[in-house]
Amino acid sequence: MRKAATDEVAPDEGGGLPGASGPPPGAKDTxxxxxxxxxxxxxxxxxxxxxxxxxxxxxxxxxxxxxxxxxxxxxxxxxxxxxxxxSVTDYRLSGEWTFIGAGNYTRLLGDDLFWESLGVTAVYTVLYVPMTVALALGTAVLLHRTLWMRGFFRGLFFLPYVTSIVLAAVIWKWIYEVQDGLLNASLGVLGIGPVDFLGSESLVLPSIAAASAWKGFGYSMLILLAGLQSIPREVTEAATIDGASGWQRFRWVTLPLLRPVLFFVLVIEAILGFQVFDAMYVMTAGGPVRASYSLVYFLYDSGFKFFDFGYASAVGLVLFLVVLVFSLIQRRLIGRDAD
Amino acid sequence: MKTGFKRATVPLALLTLTTLTAAGCGGDSGAESKKVTVWMYPVIMDPKANAAYWDGIEKGFEAKEKGVDLSIEQLPWENRDQKLATAFGSGKGPDVVLLGPDQIPQYQANGAIQPVDRAIGEARDAFRPNALEAMSQDGKVYAAPIYHTVTSTLYNKKLLEKAGITEPPSTWDAIRAAAPKLKQAGASTLDYSASNEASLNMSFYPLLWQAGGKVFDDGGRKAAFNGPEGVEALTFLVDLYKSGAVPKSAMNNANLFTDQALGKQQVAMGYTNTPADAVLAEKAWGKGNVIVGPALTGPGKQVCFGMPGGLGINARSKNVAGAEKFIAYMVQPAQIESMGKAGGFFSPRTDVTVPNDSTYAKEYQEALNHTYPGEPNPAARQLMALISPEIQAALTGKKSPKAALDAAAAEADELLARQR
Structure with a gap:
């Protein structure tokens, strides 16, 4: 049963993500x-x-x-x-380079900015992943229950996902604006604010994470919906006969059966969280005071502002390792589940 | 599956290799010495007008200089330095290229460009001294100016009148005095750009220069922006920001007009606005509401940002004579005039005035006399990425202006020491 769930997930993912698709069809022993x-x-x-x-x-x-x-x-x-x-060279713009071994990496470990950006990225991911997955799960459950115009709503919820991130970020920048922004104007009616969402060091990351969650939840929603649809009706029916309430059915039957799919979604979103850049580039340029300066932003600056390509590559490799670790965890857990 | 893959590995690897080599070898092999290649960028914003203009230049030049085959290649502004540096590095660059003052120090230091003094010839004395100085290193000119940009103050007349201000504030003191009145009228006073992606040439540096300060020390190896003048400039800004005279939206503004406080009539003035901004303002506020003023005056001096664009010669050019002929052609009054007209620029020569039918031509022409292109330093651009976050820290009140600038200066000195 669980296998069916993962298999349903596989064709949707499309991004060539390792480990999610299970054994390739051609590998079956004949x-x-x-x-x-x-x-x-x-x-x-x-x-x-x-x-x-x-x-x-x-x-x-x-x-x-x-x-x-x-x-x-x-x-x-x-x-x-x-x-x-x-990443093991000092590469100049002119194409000249010198081998410096682990030089870039030791410099990286001693660079406060690197740790700062890593911290920002981690905090962002911790904010972004629950927001996105909660939103995706909520909408998936709603869609699963609704039969009326389900296709329309599914399309509607998926729409932000196919929107360009730059466009979405610009619109959210307007929403968050201090003077006459949509959100502050609404809060003003209630007598609150104005709140400087993107100009405050403590609010900037939650604000960007919320915008990204809005933009990105559609993908996870589809996967979770597929997972929900693969849960056999008999199981929930049996629970109903046993006298379980709606919440109990969801908490003790649906959610455990959805676990592998949920876990896949969590890992994918965590990886996306760690790669965040464009939303910050457009909305805050890493500010204020580097409060939204992510690891990829640090990479971008090292490479394209400081022309320090060796150093930027070292940052890229560190990011690669972080993402690899996530992928391996995911592969292990999902793989084990499928067996 | 496995064996199949192994067998395929070698041909695949070979194919990859050939693709790569082919890509590596592709490139122009224009070795004929009669040919002059020029790298040009969209200096004229309308692509059609840009193409038409340079087409005309090509024909005009070739008609005059028989036997020289001129080829002007259009490149995008994006990743300009990366492409140029790679081309220079591999010995494949163009003969002539458009350069800005901030590019010259690094290419000169790397021996990638050669002086153009011979090409300029007697036109030398006709150039604005500031423009020529911006293009010079060690007493030699490395790019011949063909146009000049300018920025100045821009006021919203309606907001000033609403606050009962008859004389547009053109000094720091006047701005400080106007702030409470404008606040009463429900508007902010001065727009600013504090985004990390905003060039400091259009935000903090003009204030620093107006205070009488400098970004680098005389040798260019140490930061100087954290001196008393820098602190005074940042304090001026922070005080305005805290009192609401600089709008909160300034934190994420990247030198934009439309969709920012100034464009939306929430703030009364800007001090680094281009002629293009004035045109946008006319559309957004109505013609009668736009005032272009003189360059802003600080406690130190009256100065605004503006810089020349010029033509430089590749140090490894195979046709230096042809390149010099082209540059000599481009700095003649006729070309300076047509270039300025097509691109909305000003003249880098004191003896040539670009005819300009814009309403504010006189004001910008006047501001031109106060332009400063910035201090040439190979690390100038990179330094901005270090200073911007510290200015934000001062604005949010996290650090005092002095502490913020000192922190940026410490990082800057480290960066300058790392320069090769």
Whole structure:
């Protein structure tokens, strides 16, 4: 049952995220007595033939993925290796470089700005992930219960996700404006404020996180909705017969069954949280007083303001490690669940 | 699956390699010495007008200088230095390139550009001394100015009148005096840009210069902006911000007019506004409500930001003679005039006035005499990323103006010491 849930998740994810999709379809063992790729029964006597077939199949498969694989190597794998190389050099704009070993990394560990931006990123992620997942879960449950115009509402909730982040950030900047902003004007009616949402060091991160959550919850919502729909009706029905209330059914039946999907969503959103940049770039430029200066912003500044490409690459690799750790945790937990 | 992948690895790797090499080899091989390539940027904002203008220049020049094949390539402003530095570094740069004063020190220090004194020739004395100085290093000119930008004060007449102010405030003292009156009238006084993405040339530096201060010390190896003048400038700003005379929205403003307090008539004046801002203001406030004033005067001096744009020569150019001919052509009065007219610029030459039918041409022409392009230093741009957050810290009250500038200066000295 749980497996069905994860499988339903897989085709939706589209981003090539490692570990989420479970075993690839081609990897299933077609031993004696099984079926080959064309659905014909394979007999034990045809062992050699089947091996040749399998090899051919593998080559055909490779041919199909070759364009993507090539793109991946040229535009992902190559640059990643390049960045790893850059991170151990002092690379100048003119193309000259000197090997400095772990120099960039030791400088990074002693750089207050790095720790500050890492802290900002962590706080942001802690704010952003619960907001997004709560919003996604809430809307998913509502959509699951509603039958009336479900498609319309699903589309409506998903709309922010396909909006450009820059556009969304500009609109939220207007909403948060101190003088005559939508939010402050509304608060003014209640006799509160004006509140300087983006100009206050303590409010800036929650404000940006809320805007990002609004922008990003649609994706997780769809995944959670798929998860909810894969929970068999009998289970909840049985709980109802046993006298469980609506909340009890949700808390003790739906939520545990939704756990793997929920966990997948949490990890994906955490990874996105750690990569935050554009919302801050547009809304606050990292301010005030670097209160919204994220790790990727630090990377951007190191590379494109200070032309310190080696140093920026080192930051990039640290970010890569952070995201990798999250992915591995996710892979372990989801993988274990699917077995 | 595994074997298949292994077998495919080598051809894939080879294919990748060939793709990369092909990309690496692609590039112009224009070695013919008759050819002069120029890298130009969208100096004229309307793309069509820009293309038409440089097309005309190409034809005009080639008709005059028979035998020189001029090719003006249009590049975007984005990542300008990255592209240029990479091209210079690999010996593939253009013969002539458009340069701003803040680019010259770093390229000169790296030996990437050569002096243009010969190309300027006797026109030398005709240039505004400030413009020529901005383009010079060690007594040699590295870019021949072909246009000049200017900024000045911009006032909202309606708001001033509402507060009963008849004389637009043109000094720090006048601004301080106007603030309570404007507050009474429900408006802020002075707009400012404190965003980290805002150039300090259009925000804090003019105030620093007006106070009589400098960004760098004379050798350019130490920060000087935290001296008494800098503290005075920042205190002036912080006091205005705390009293609401500088609007709260200034914190996230990045030198924009539209959609900011000034454009939305929430604040009465700006002090680093371009002629383009004045045009926008006419549209937003109505023609009769726009006043362009003189450059703002501080306790030290009257100064505003404005800088020349000029043409420099690649140190590794294969056609220096052709490049010099082109530059000599571009600094002639006829071209300075047509360039200024097409781009809405001002003349870098004292003997040429760009005909300008804008309502405020006279005011900007006057402000031109007070422009300062900033102190040339290879780290000038990078320094801004360090100073901006500290100015924000002073504005929010987290640090005193002195403490904020001292903190920025400590970081700046570290940056300057790291310069190669």
């Amino acid at each position: 031993g004696p007595g099984g079926r080959d790729g064309r659905g014909r029964p394979v007999t034990g006597a045809a062992g050699t033939r089947s091996r040749i077939m399998r090899r051919r199949e593998a080559l055909a498969g490779l041919a199909f993925v070759a364009p993507m694989l090539l793109l991946f190597i040229v535009f992902r794998f190559g640059p990643t290796l390049g960045a790893a190389f850059l």
